[in-house]
Amino acid sequence: MLKIDTHTHIIPKKLPNWAEKFGYGDFIYLQHHKKGFAKMMRGNQFFREIKENAWNPNLRIEEYAKFNTQVQVVCTIPVMFSYWAKPLDCLDVSKFLNDHIADLVEKYPKNYVGLGTVPMQDTELAINELERCKKIGLLGIQIGSNINDLNLNEERFFPIFEACEKLSMAVLVHPWNMMGMKSMQRYWLPWLVGMPAETSRAICSMIFGGIFEKLPSLRVNFAHAGGSFLGTIGRIEHGFLCRPDLVAIDNPVNPRNYLGKFWVDCITHDPLMLEYVLKLQGSKHITLGSDYPFPLGDLEIGRFIEEMTIDPSVKEDIFCNAPLNWLGITKERFT
Numbered sequence: 001m002l003k004i005d006t007h008t009h010i011i012p013k014k015l016p017n018w019a020e021k022f023g024y025g026d027f028i029y030l031q032h033h034k035k036g037f038a039k040m041m042r043g044n045q046f047f048r049e050i051k052e053n054a055w056n057p058n059l060r061i062e063e064y065a066k067f068n069t070q071v072q073v074v075c076t077i078p079v080m081f082s083y084w085a086k087p088l089d090c091l092d093v094s095k096f097l098n099d100h101i102a103d104l105v106e107k108y109p110k111n112y113v114g115l116g117t118v119p120m121q122d123t124e125l126a127i128n129e130l131e132r133c134k135k136i137g138l139l140g141i142q143i144g145s146n147i148n149d150l151n152l153n154e155e156r157f158f159p160i161f162e163a164c165e166k167l168s169m170a171v172l173v174h175p176w177n178m179m180g181m182k183s184m185q186r187y188w189l190p191w192l193v194g195m196p197a198e199t200s201r202a203i204c205s206m207i208f209g210g211i212f213e214k215l216p217s218l219r220v221n222f223a224h225a226g227g228s229f230l231g232t233i234g235r236i237e238h239g240f241l242c243r244p245d246l247v248a249i250d251n252p253v254n255p256r257n258y259l260g261k262f263w264v265d266c267i268t269h270d271p272l273m274l275e276y277v278l279k280l281q282g283s284k285h286i287t288l289g290s291d292y293p294f295p296l297g298d299l300e301i302g303r304f305i306e307e308m309t310i311d312p313s314v315k316e317d318i319f320c321n322a323p324l325n326w327l328g329i330t331k332e333r334f335t
């Protein structure tokens, strides 16, 4: 069976020294301090250590083969978004990362599909780079769950979503710049609590802001099974019904109506939770995802789903059909 992992991250082995080039800012750079490893540095601050599988395409293909997975949808690591930078500098960073991914996809068309990154803080530049992403063979973009703390329903982002729909470019919404980060440094809470909340924030903002209502053909996938959104849909719907004066101010449609109209990946680490997600979303709107190569990801690339006693057609939907539909392509691309 063709298996397409829709949520993986990649970074070029070498990054320019953007802080020096632009003369400001904590842009990420890589210190290759020992063989097979690199430190991601944000300014002078250590951010995280990554391994060779974060940049070596052949090694990644080998590691995926162990889990019978042929295709990886690659995008940058969210800390690279650089939305905080001056728009033209962020564009420069985005172009570098997008060209790297486009080059990879061209060299390994049967193993890699690419998503770009765009300077979301500048609507016009973002749309220009989105159009360029399409031209260089990327099938969509990855964006943050918030853009410098602005929610995705802000008017300034709407033309970008509109352009994605028009160009048939898929969108992956990834949590980052987590709310409450400063006050919950201990216990990895920004990753364990902040990230799921961020993704729910993004889904709620897009639903209540009427984005899906106005752009019914826009194809959006939310990371980590939609974060805390599906687990709290009852509360969200109840809030919509009991306080429409607060919730239904921009879109009169019940949030539950949007289940199965966008995609979520399967990264739950929990078969019981996946069954619940299946009930709400349907198998056509859950995609195989892993968050490879990071330790909080499902580094056995959906093995827990293979081991579940569910209909083989459901597995085929998650591993193959849903990813293809979200990306807007057919199987033939990989055979």
Ligand SMILES: [Zn+2]
Pocket (backbone or CB within 6 Å): 007, 009, 174, 223, 291
């Ligand atoms: Zn991720």
